[in-house]
Amino acid sequence: MSVDAKTVRRIAHLARIAVAEEEIEHLQGELNAILAFVEQLGEVDVANVEPMTSVIPIELKKRVDRVTDGDIAEDIVRNAPATEDHFFVVPKVVE
Amino acid sequence: MSDLTALSLAEAREGLRKREFSAVELVEAHLAAMEKARALNAYVLETPPQARAMAQAADERLGRADARPLEGIALGVKDMFATKDVRTTAGSRILGEFVPTYESSVTANLWRDGAVLLGKLNNDEFAMGSSNETSCFGPAISPWRRRGSNTALVPGGSSGGSAAAVAAHLCLGATGTDTGGSIRQPAAFTGTVGVKPTYGRCSRWGIVAFASSLDQAGPLARSVRDAALLLTSMAGHDPKDTTCVDRPVPDYEAAVGRSVRGMTIGLPQEYRVQGMAAEIERLWDEGRAWLEAAGAEVVQISLPHTRYALPAYYIVALAEASSNLARYDGVRYGMRATARDIREMYETTRAQGFGAEVRRRVLVGTYVLSAGYYDAYYLRAQKVRTLIKRDFETAFAHGVDAILAPATPSAAFGLAEKSGGDPVEMYLNDVFTVPVNLAGLPAISVPAGLSEQGLPLGLQLIGRPFDEETLFSLAEVIEQAAGRLSPERWW
Numbered sequence: 171m172s173v174d175a176k177t178v179r180r181i182a183h184l185a186r187i188a189v190a191e192e193e194i195e196h197l198q199g200e201l202n203a204i205l206a207f208v209e210q211l212g213e214v215d216v217a218n219v220e221p222m223t224s225v226i227p228i229e230l231k232k233r234v235d236r237v238t239d240g241d242i243a244e245d246i247v248r249n250a251p252a253t254e255d256h257f258f259v260v261p262k263v264v265e
Numbered sequence: 266m267s268d269l270t271a272l273s274l275a276e277a278r279e280g281l282r283k284r285e286f287s288a289v290e291l292v293e294a295h296l297a298a299m300e301k302a303r304a305l306n307a308y309v310l311e312t313p314p315q316a317r318a319m320a321q322a323a324d325e326r327l328g329r330a331d332a333r334p335l336e337g338i339a340l341g342v343k344d345m346f347a348t349k350d351v352r353t354t355a356g357s358r359i360l361g362e363f364v365p366t367y368e369s370s371v372t373a374n375l376w377r378d379g380a381v382l383l384g385k386l387n388n389d390e391f392a393m394g395s396s397n398e399t400s401c402f403g404p405a406i407s408p409w410r411r412r413g414s415n416t417a418l419v420p421g422g423s424s425g426g427s428a429a430a431v432a433a434h435l436c437l438g439a440t441g442t443d444t445g446g447s448i449r450q451p452a453a454f455t456g457t458v459g460v461k462p463t464y465g466r467c468s469r470w471g472i473v474a475f476a477s478s479l480d481q482a483g484p485l486a487r488s489v490r491d492a493a494l495l496l497t498s499m500a501g502h503d504p505k506d507t508t509c510v511d512r513p514v515p516d517y518e519a520a521v522g523r524s525v526r527g528m529t530i531g532l533p534q535e536y537r538v539q540g541m542a543a544e545i546e547r548l549w550d551e552g553r554a555w556l557e558a559a560g561a562e563v564v565q566i567s568l569p570h571t572r573y574a575l576p577a578y579y580i581v582a583l584a585e586a587s588s589n590l591a592r593y594d595g596v597r598y599g600m601r602a603t604a605r606d607i608r609e610m611y612e613t614t615r616a617q618g619f620g621a622e623v624r625r626r627v628l629v630g631t632y633v634l635s636a637g638y639y640d641a642y643y644l645r646a647q648k649v650r651t652l653i654k655r656d657f658e659t660a661f662a663h664g665v666d667a668i669l670a671p672a673t674p675s676a677a678f679g680l681a682e683k684s685g686g687d688p689v690e691m692y693l694n695d696v697f698t699v700p701v702n703l704a705g706l707p708a709i710s711v712p713a714g715l716s717e718q719g720l721p722l723g724l725q726l727i728g729r730p731f732d733e734e735t736l737f738s739l740a741e742v743i744e745q746a747a748g749r750l751s752p753e754r755w756w
Contacts, residue, residue: 171638171641173632177632178628181628181631181632181635182628183612184631184635185587185615185627185628185631186591186594186608186611186612186615187612187615187616187619187624187627187628188609188612188613188615188616189616197625197628200625200688201625201628201629201632203687203688203689204579204625204629204688204689205629205632207575207576207579207689207692208576208577208579208580208642208646209576210572210573210576211573211576211577211580211645211646211649212645213573214570214573214645214648214649214652216645216648216649216652219648219651219652220648220651221644221647221648221650221651222478222647222648222650222651222654223647224508225464225478225650225654225703225704225705226463226464226465226508226510226705226730228465228508228510230507231504231507231511233504242366245366245367246366246597247597248364248366249363249364249365249366249597249598249599250596250597250598251595251596251598251599251600251601252601258596258597260596260607260610261604261605261606261607261610262606262607263607
């Protein structure tokens with residue numbers, strides 16, 4: 171499978187990465203090189219093979235349903251580019 | 266007093282305990298060496314205030330004979346590990362001046378055992394690279410050069426800063442992370458020892474995530490014993506990482522020097538790849554002979570799905586990366602581009618914040634996970650991963666204790682030599698290391714000799730899950746036979 175320019179634009183939008191129109195062709199070439207490389211997997215017979223979900227078989231750990239952390243609002247917003255009273259501030263989303 | 270940076274970690278520990286020198290003196294020697302070695306661009310942040318304060322605390326403990334296992338041992342930390350109140354960037358512009366308010370579990374374990382932080386080490390952006398050239402701080406440079414040449418070489422990647430710093434004696438040891446070879450390949454390129462532990466052996470909590478089902482932390486050091494000492498402290502159960510196993514951590518140092526007589530070592534025929542350099546083949550043969558001389562039995566084995574490991578890796582790793590990196594949105598931390606609305610803010614922030622390689626990988630990862638393609642790519646890759654793991658399980662079930670293979674297909678290459686046109690060419694460097702991550706197994710890269718041009722080459726030993734001890738015993742045999750490798754100082 172290979173991607174066309176339209177697909178590159180669609181992926182870039184899905185990934186929320188702005189791509190300039192003049193970069194599309196170059197990116198398309200790079201993505202197709204990588205996709206051509208992974209194409210070899212099509213040769214492998216994977217009938218009746220379970221997909222891997224956990225590389226080391228371990229029982230999913232459970233913890234007691236109890237609050238063990240919190241009251242650190244100051245820490246949580248400390249690195250944010252814009253905040254107000256422990257809220258993250260973003261450009262207006264709805265008019 | 267002789268140069269304290271010449272000591273191995275184990276020797277430094279001994280000297281500190283005997284009070285031959287203080288932890289502060291040890292730190293000062295390293296800070297001075299770091300200052301002289303800035304041309305290597307190994308550290309992206311030096312932290313003298315932290316280093317001195319931690320060393321003073323260590324000296325107090327040493328003074329009252331209350332030393333913890335790594336008391337006063339000066340280390341560098343890859344910039345993928347969150348360090349409390351110390352800037353952590355993952356080598357990316359998008360994290361900007363991010364200063365964590367928490368400490369990663371692995372580094373917390375090191376400080377609990379008395380180790381001292383010298384600074385944060387360079388790495389490929391988000392650990393995506395095999396040469397350290399994708400870092401937003403520019404490449405780290407290898408302290409090694411080809412015989413009779415001034416060409417700057419890469420230290421490998423993504424833990425390139427860690428490998429360069431350890432090889433150049435700018436710390437006694439360092440932390441790294443290994444998703445597809447990011448500890449073992451730079452260790453091989455710089456003549457250092459690197460360990461990728463079993464998946465789940467070390468906590469991933471507080472490490473910047475790249476591909477969560479593959480990422481694992483481990484040490485880089487100048488000797489097998491030093492690496493064993495570091496892993497003993499780094500490993501251990503952590504309730505904050507649900508994939509981190511709750512089983513006791515052995516004393517890995519005790520495995521160093523243990524007899525390997527009677528062990529069975531497998532040589533995978535599929536690793537004899539086409540066009541393999543003669544010197545790599547010779548190195549492999551030598552390693553085999555050393556292990557046989559130590560009493561191990563060597564057998565040929567087959568890992569038939571090896572050739573599919575790289576393509577499966579690039580699907581799984583990039584899919585997981587595209588998901589993990591969704592968090593960099595300019596809202597909660599890191600940089601934010603100015604924009605008119607929120608969508609433009611996301612898109613511009615991510616366009617400006619991510620470098621070319623990270624952008625490429627996020628785009629491919631997004632594509633293989635997108636509607637209609639998930640089964641053809643991601644699901645198939647995870648099935649192939651099952652087959653790759655099964656290959657190893659079959660070999661171990663036939664009595665193989667460990668597998669011996671080259672760590673890399675060649676010695677270190679020059680700066681910008683492979684970062685040009687085809688991204689796949691760089692990916693091929695990981696051909697011997699990625700199968701291990703896909704199968705979750707432990708592996709160690711140990712220096713085994715010099716190339717014709719005088720550059721270090723490494724051998725890799727791959728073990729059963731949670732059998733790092735056997736790897737330390739075998740690697741010690743290779744280290745004893747090959748000797749330790751050290752670059753000549755030019756910086």
